[in-house]
Amino acid sequence: MDGRQRFWETMRYGNPDRVPYFEEGIRREVLKAWRAQGMPRGLQLSSLFYTDHQEEIQPDMDPHPAPRRWPASPAELRDFQGRLEAEDPRRLPRDWPVRVAAWQAHRHVLLLRVHRGFFLSLGVHGWRRFNQVMRLLVDDPEIIRQVLEVQGRFAARLAERVLRHVQIDAAVFSEPIGGNHGPLISPRMYEEIVMPGYLPLMDVLRQHGVEIIILRTYANARVLIPVMLKWGFNCLWACECAVEAMKYRELRSEFGRDLRLIGGIDLDILRKGKEAIHREVMETVPPLVAEGGYVPLADGRVRADVPYENYLYYRRLLEEATQA
Structure with missing residues (x-):
């Protein structure tokens, strides 16, 4: 085997x-x-x-060119959309045709990272941008939702570009969203603001027969698990989560076979x-x-x-x- x-x-x-x-x-x-x-x-x-x-395909999901300012208004969002071109040759490795040929009969596990998650999709790489995003979540959650929907449609087009040529074994959503005491946004916000942006990707994955959809999260994301299962995720890969709330035996006992675990x-x-x-x-x-x-x-x-x-x-x- x-x-x-x-x-x-x-x-x-x-x-x-x-x-x-x-x-x-x-x-x-x-x-x-x-x-x-x-x-x-x-x-x-x-x-x-x-x-x-196991090998993970990691397309380039950065906006090109990088924005001086991340969108905080509809006008800025229109400009931002132009920086997310899924067919841009830079999105995939230069030797992409060679890799595709090698993967046609692959016998190892081939994963595709399809999304960078909430914070990275909003340009959070440091404290200043983190503070801006958290304020927008309170003052203007609609612009956050719109940015994530734009990012989701872009990610779906990029995944479609890969899946036209490659049969993968699982899709990976990376979600560095929490600390040891829990996620930095509530389950309600996660479902109402974040998850709708993932729907275009879920549709593409289903169309291409991708069966295993992994949420790779960090620290304590325990309260988000019911939401992730509801929206189509079926595997959890929790990293750096040395807290009782994320003990896998307890998670399996509560969520059963619906939740695969890595x-x-x-x-x-x-x-x-x-x-x-x-x-x-x-x-x-x-x-x-x-x-x-x-x-x-x-x-x-x-x-x-x-x-x-x-x-x-x-x-x-x-x-x-x-x-x-």
């Missing part, structure tokens, strides 16, 4: 030979630290542990001892693997403060837990 088949069997609650495991990449500084701790030079971690290759292993545990790692993995992974619809993964990329021996123990334990 290849990686793509394994992913589909897992997401469809079938009978994979084992669950997939995605490695999000080990940074150079991490490998440097681990070599100082005894990792043999030249060792490839892939030779020690199974890893299922991640769920607290990255912070890898900085602690083997006892803590064992408890986290064995409490989380085996029950969810037995139920299906779950890809176990740490909820963030490993950093240099994770000891090499801890990582080795975690990966060996994960293999044991998923093959039992």
Whole structure:
């Protein structure tokens, strides 16, 4: 069974030979630290542990040229629309035809990032713009809704451009919208202002038979899950969410098989001892693997403060837990 088949069997609650495991990449500084701790030079971690290759297509979704000012009025919005041309050659890699040809018979998991989420679609990259957006949500929520609808139609056209040539395994909406205490907008605002902008994308994905639609979120987005399920998302990939509210076993217990899950292993545990790692993995992974619809993964990329021996123990334990 290849990686793509394994992913589909897992997401469809079938009978994979084992669950997939995605490695999000080990940074150079991490490998440097681990070599100082005894990792043999030249060792490839892939030779020690199974890893299922996954690739994510990431079109350029930036407005071109970049606006000096993000739209806060209908006139500015009309100008902004002209900067979102889905057929712009810069949206896709220069070697796009070569990549498309290589993907025709792909056996690994191929994802497509289709949207950057609420804040990034509104140009929030720092405190000043964040403050502007939060004020507009109170003073003029309609202009926020209109900007998101423009962004959604653009994202749908861009996804259509990709899907004309490539068969993907899942679509990914990136939604960095929260902190440890919850999302920065209410579920009501999320449903009334954000979700309508996603509808054109959902239509395109359905037309192209995209079955798995992932919301990749950060920190504590717990109260948004009922909204996401209502609007057509069926998989949660939660990152950097070391809070009780996002414990995957509790989420599965509440939302059942409608909510597929990727991640769920607290990255912070890898900085602690083997006892803590064992408890986290064995409490989380085996029950969810037995139920299906779950890809176990740490909820963030490993950093240099994770000891090499801890990582080795975690990966060996994960293999044991998923093959039992």
